[in-house]
Amino acid sequence: MNRIIKSDYLARVEGEGGIMIEIKDGTVAKVHVRIFEAPRFFEAFLRGRPYQDVIDFTSRICGICPVAYQMSSVHAIEKIFKVAVSPPVRALRRLLYCGEWIASHALHMYLLQGLDFYGFDSAWSGREYREIAKQGLRLKKIGNAILAVLGGRPVHPVSVRVGGFFSMPSRKTLASLLPELEKAFEESLKAIAWTAALDFKDYSPDAEFISLCSSEEYPMNEGRIMSTNGLDVTFEEFLAAVQEHQVDYATALHAAIMREGIAVTYLVGPLSRLNLNHERLPSGIRSAVTAAGVSLPIRNIRMAIIARAIEISYAFHEAIRIIQDYEQPEKACESFEPSAGAAAWATEAPRGTLIHRYELDEKGCVIAATIIPPTSQNLAQMEKDIAAFAGRHMAKPTDYIRREAEKIVRGYDPCISCSTHAMIVDSSRGSAI
Amino acid sequence: MKRQRIGIFKLASCDGCQLAVLNLNEELFDLAELYDIAYFREALNRSPLKQYDIALVEGSVTTERQKKEIIEIRERARFLMTIGACATAGGIQALRNWANLAEFKRQVYPSPELISVLPTSTPVSEHVYIDYELWGCPVDAEALSETLVSLMVGRRPGIPIYSLCMDCKIKGIPCVLVSQGDPCLGPVTRAGCGALCPSFGRGCFGCFGPKEGANIDALMHRFEDLKMARKDAVLLMDKMNTYAYRRTRLEQDH
Numbered sequence: 001m002n003r004i005i006k007s008d009y010l011a012r013v014e015g016e017g018g019i020m021i022e023i024k025d026g027t028v029a030k031v032h033v034r035i036f037e038a039p040r041f042f043e044a045f046l047r048g049r050p051y052q053d054v055i056d057f058t059s060r061i062c063g064i065c066p067v068a069y070q071m072s073s074v075h076a077i078e079k080i081f082k083v084a085v086s087p088p089v090r091a092l093r094r095l096l097y098c099g100e101w102i103a104s105h106a107l108h109m110y111l112l113q114g115l116d117f118y119g120f121d122s123a124w125s126g127r128e129y130r131e132i133a134k135q136g137l138r139l140k141k142i143g144n145a146i147l148a149v150l151g152g153r154p155v156h157p158v159s160v161r162v163g164g165f166f167s168m169p170s171r172k173t174l175a176s177l178l179p180e181l182e183k184a185f186e187e188s189l190k191a192i193a194w195t196a197a198l199d200f201k202d203y204s205p206d207a208e209f210i211s212l213c214s215s216e217e218y219p220m221n222e223g224r225i226m227s228t229n230g231l232d233v234t235f236e237e238f239l240a241a242v243q244e245h246q247v248d249y250a251t252a253l254h255a256a257i258m259r260e261g262i263a264v265t266y267l268v269g270p271l272s273r274l275n276l277n278h279e280r281l282p283s284g285i286r287s288a289v290t291a292a293g294v295s296l297p298i299r300n301i302r303m304a305i306i307a308r309a310i311e312i313s314y315a316f317h318e319a320i321r322i323i324q325d326y327e328q329p330e331k332a333c334e335s336f337e338p339s340a341g342a343a344a345w346a347t348e349a350p351r352g353t354l355i356h357r358y359e360l361d362e363k364g365c366v367i368a369a370t371i372i373p374p375t376s377q378n379l380a381q382m383e384k385d386i387a388a389f390a391g392r393h394m395a396k397p398t399d400y401i402r403r404e405a406e407k408i409v410r411g412y413d414p415c416i417s418c419s420t421h422a423m424i425v426d427s428s429r430g431s432a433i
Numbered sequence: 434m435k436r437q438r439i440g441i442f443k444l445a446s447c448d449g450c451q452l453a454v455l456n457l458n459e460e461l462f463d464l465a466e467l468y469d470i471a472y473f474r475e476a477l478n479r480s481p482l483k484q485y486d487i488a489l490v491e492g493s494v495t496t497e498r499q500k501k502e503i504i505e506i507r508e509r510a511r512f513l514m515t516i517g518a519c520a521t522a523g524g525i526q527a528l529r530n531w532a533n534l535a536e537f538k539r540q541v542y543p544s545p546e547l548i549s550v551l552p553t554s555t556p557v558s559e560h561v562y563i564d565y566e567l568w569g570c571p572v573d574a575e576a577l578s579e580t581l582v583s584l585m586v587g588r589r590p591g592i593p594i595y596s597l598c599m600d601c602k603i604k605g606i607p608c609v610l611v612s613q614g615d616p617c618l619g620p621v622t623r624a625g626c627g628a629l630c631p632s633f634g635r636g637c638f639g640c641f642g643p644k645e646g647a648n649i650d651a652l653m654h655r656f657e658d659l660k661m662a663r664k665d666a667v668l669l670m671d672k673m674n675t676y677a678y679r680r681t682r683l684e685q686d687h
């Protein structure tokens with residue numbers, strides 16, 4: 001029997017998208033994750049703008065992960081200008097990211113994906129869910145508080161600049177966050193157990209997981225790009241190997257890496273980070289993971305909620321460590337001279353590896369910009385997962401397949417307003433790694 | 434008493450202003466008690482209704498589909514309020530209003546012919562009548578909750594209409610323009626952020642848009658005194674509220 005299964009407008013994801021599954025002659029003929037978010041042309045209007053605008057503008061691509069955009073862009077620009085930031089600046093940028101990971105992951109776990117396991121349509125619809133949601137909002141609030149202390153506000157913070165920050169908080173101001181953070185860390189360990197006890201359908205697709213990796217620490221702002229299949233490259237090498245192509249049903253481009261002439265889909269995000277970096281988690285968190293009965297690596301995308309819970313715990317732990325070690329430096333910013341050049345940089349957004357590349361002129365104004373958000377990198381893999389699911393459950397009712405397909409998409413935590421800001425494909429791209 | 438129904442809608446935007454609703458934290462549950470949150474795609478899986486008491490709209494109008502959508506939202510809403518710089522002033526994507534769209538498409542998409550959008554990004558108020566607007570990139574969560582509570586009890590929301598400079602004076606923040614010689618849009622910009630940038634020692638870059646009756650040209654002259662080229666001075670306004678600043682400046686000329 002031929003049929004088309006459609007979800008016109010996905011709920012509880014960031015941005016505007018839908019799903020179309022076509023079943024024809026007993027096989028899954030097509031799966032489209034439709035992206036109809038209106039394009040906003042960031043890479044185009046960045047041209048000619050001075051370097052500080054790059055930080056403030058790219059932040060506006062996503063209200064949920066503005067710090068990620070600020071971090072990828074500021075590091076790329078600093079690489080062009082050859083600016084080395086001081087250790088306290090490096091630490092506070094990591095702290096800023098902790099705030100964003102906590103706020104974004106808590107939003108997704110408790111207000112978006114978590115409901116799929118309970119069958120409510122929103123966090124405030126079911127009385128039984130209210131206490132769980134409130135706990136999530138408490139965690140999220142502390143993430144927001146970190147963002148506000150360092151950047152003035154949780155959405156589009158204002159303090160990041162080339163060379164450091166516009167100003168840095170006193171030790172006392174930061175230390176005032178500690179009691180709440182310590183309480184939240186304890187709560188977050190319990191949250192790992194909560195997510196691990198949810199009811200997951202057994203499903204482990206074959207996927208290549210890609211993330212930043214560094215030998216020192218769990219990755220945020222630095223490292224090399226590695227994969228579970230042995231990939232180990234610099235940002236530039238990775239960018240050269242990523243091929244993006246345009247499809248007629250989405251305003252976002254799809255990405256794949258070229259290997260021996262074949263386009264390989266891959267997956268970025270918390271699951272990838274965890275699978276590649278779990279050995280660098282503090283022992284307290286590792287034992288909570290083991291106690292919750294979680295075995296690593298995790299290959300089931302629906303279980304990404306566990307990875308988010310683990311990362312929230314890590315972010316609290318790391319925030320406490322950074323604040324305890326912090327001494328306010330004399331200057332918040334290194335001095336530098338703008339210079340012409342080009343550079344790529346990637347950092348770990350809550351949803352995965354976010355790559356920026358800029359070419360600047362001698363005044364530091366943009367000649368060309370390339371942005372590859374995590375969600376465009378995951379789109380092809382997302383479609384593959386849905387196709388595999390629909391293939392196994394073809395005999396089930398349409399409603400069931402639609403609902404489960406929506407859950408798969410939600411598991412990826414897609415950020416659709418990010419994903420519509422993709423890059424130009426030029427002839428030099430597509431070299432094999 | 435029957436709770437009033439709120440619908441939260443999105444056009445072209447970053448979702449950051451809708452997030453202000455979720456950033457009410459525990460207050461979110463109070464909001465859900467006071468009002469029936471009937472439509473909110475980002476956080477609620479429910480189909481649209483025929484009628485809303487209040488519609489909150491995030492995002493600007495940039496496609497034919499959004500042009501139809503905003504008319505439909507207006508027809509269904511008793512009270513329509515824009516939230517944030519995109520809905521209120523066209524947002525940062527209105528920078529394309531001063532550029533060539535075909536060129537922009539080519540710069541971002543390998544097959545530009547597949548991308549169908551309007552040549553401009555415009556505020557909701559250019560398409561339908563609006564009852565209230567909240568400025569900001571992003572809106573302030575407290576201003577949003579103040580407005581929703583005011584609507585419920587029938588009073589005027591306590592949202593400041595003075596310039597950002599007032600907030601610096603109230604908070605005792607040294608003037609970055611006078612003391613550091615840094616260009617700052619504070620004198621022509623609405624208060625609403627609590628003078629965030631000056632509190633970090635940087636000049637305001639206009640998240641909350643032009644204050645009514647702002648004398649923009651006078652500020653531009655002041656920037657030129659700082660040895661800034663006219664072109665660069667004007668560029669300072671071409672950000673998240675570009676369309677509104679440019680319009681305020683034009684209106685002043687007449």
